[in-house]
Amino acid sequence: MTTIVGAGHAKPSRGAVSMRPSAIVTITILFLALLGIAIVAVTVGAAGIPLARLPAALGFSTTDATDAVLSRDQLVLWSIRIPRIAAAAIVGGLLATSGAIMQGLFRNPLADPALVGVSSGGAFAAASAIILIDSSFGESLRFMQNELLPMAAFAGSLVTTFILYGIASRSGRTSIAIFLLAGLAIAAIANAGLGLLVFIADDRQLRDITFWLLGSLSGATWAKTATIAPVLAIGLIACLSIGRGLDVLVLGESEAFHSGVNVERLKRISIVLISAMTGVAVSICGVVGFIGIVVPHLLRLVIGPGHRLLLPASALLGAVLVVGADTLARTIVAPAEMPIGILTAAIGAPFFLAILLRQRGLAGL
């Protein structure tokens, strides 16, 4: 019927009419933001490199600065600062994307790998690997230390995600309250395990493990960065295949199946992606919370909830945020350094509470 919408049919406006920027505009703006924050991050720090000296230090132009200044700048840039910024960007991309996937999978804007213990599970496995490597038993594994930690963290995250999914999902329905509470319990178990490791660790191991408890990018090197970069690249490519599925999954598992989505396959890919991306991020920088929840939430407000754009945009905004947070972490208390995990928690936790209050009606908590 071609019903004319009459006056009696009109309703007072509730909720916003959505005007959303296009994909190209969104991605371009986020790229520029990442470039901008990277330039800021390169120039500030314990050894400041003014913008004027930057092109020369990067090798883009000749300079009249003395060789000593130039070579110091270059050393700071290439062996400390740029690998760290690259690591921060990749970690931010990993954390934000895995958060967005997790929220899609659990149909719950409050899901965050760090909040529900997936990061802690990875950290526990990685810390176990440190102790193992250090023991005589693990000596033979020491040559692959750079690869072993991410792999252990991935395995730990994978186990945690599977357990969480098993507990929170019953016959196609995911209870948000049970999901959050189960995540809390799982995080507590993983943290108890970490505590136990701290207890049995010697001084040197302890230093390494403490770093997971607080989260820091100070240990970033080119080698570590090179290990995690492919995971982000492969993850983002894999995201292309789950974008539509995650969109339709928002209707519910049965409805997604009715619409032609292979739900079991979608869930398997999502769980592996969440675990791999969270795990390797944890292996580099420890537990950094709330990036996975803040970034997708902010983006949904502007570009909408469609995952095909949300996932790559999350990777970019996550990179921007973590590069920014890490720059702040290494400058506000210079020459000392604040663990980035403390910083993201201090900003992210109030943000989480705000979402919780807004979602209270919707989420049925």
Add this chain to the structure above:
Amino acid sequence: MTAILETKSVTMQINGATLVDGIDLQVKSGEMVAIVGPNGAGKSTLLRLLSGDLRATRGNVRLKQRDLHSYPPSQLANHRATLSQHVNVTFPFTVEEIVHMGAGDMGTVAARPLVDAALNEVAISHLRYRQLPTLSGGEQQRAHFARVLVQLARGEAEHGPGLLLLDEPTSSLDLRHQIELVEIAGRRARDGTAVIAILHDLNLAVRFADRIVVIHRGRIAADDVPERTITDELVRDVFEVEVAIQHHTDGSPILLSQLMQPIRM
């Protein structure tokens, strides 16, 4: 007319309880079938067996002469569309985005005519850019109906008449929209779709259906044209309500709640 859907002694047992017990059902292209029955009779379980959500413990379901479970999900979606009773969307998708989800992997531009037609048909074009979670229950239900219509249209364009399953599609709708929904489903049937709907309102079922299937304790208690199905005896035996059924000028039964009396047992 060929049978789009055919079940042979379909039985579903969960934890030892038999929810659906040996159902034989045939629905042809162009038929509108209403499934009615008291609470807990097994209607929803039956519909979930027909949609492929559940796999029967015994018996089988055939869709277009092929075992239902031999279709991969993406192909099944080309041949049958399902409107569930409750769909809860937590993310701020717009009505247009939700309706477009029915179009599968068709791009926004390619699917636009289908989406436009469905939005027009369920009369929610004016809500197109609104976020679904901000709408009333009835408006959301109509948006999901539009999504299912898009899926049906897309499948039928390529594969011919399909199956449309509706699980209490009118539960949150006001009178006008209940009747409009029934009319839309009727138009689909006239174009060849096999329509099966669970309905609670017997009057709506009478108006809606070519055939009414009454489910009682997991079995088919009656399966016939409305005039022969909805009788005083059946309503008393199955629904446990004493009623004197009136008749419209065309002979179709009318049930007035003013004339109903529950049977105390």
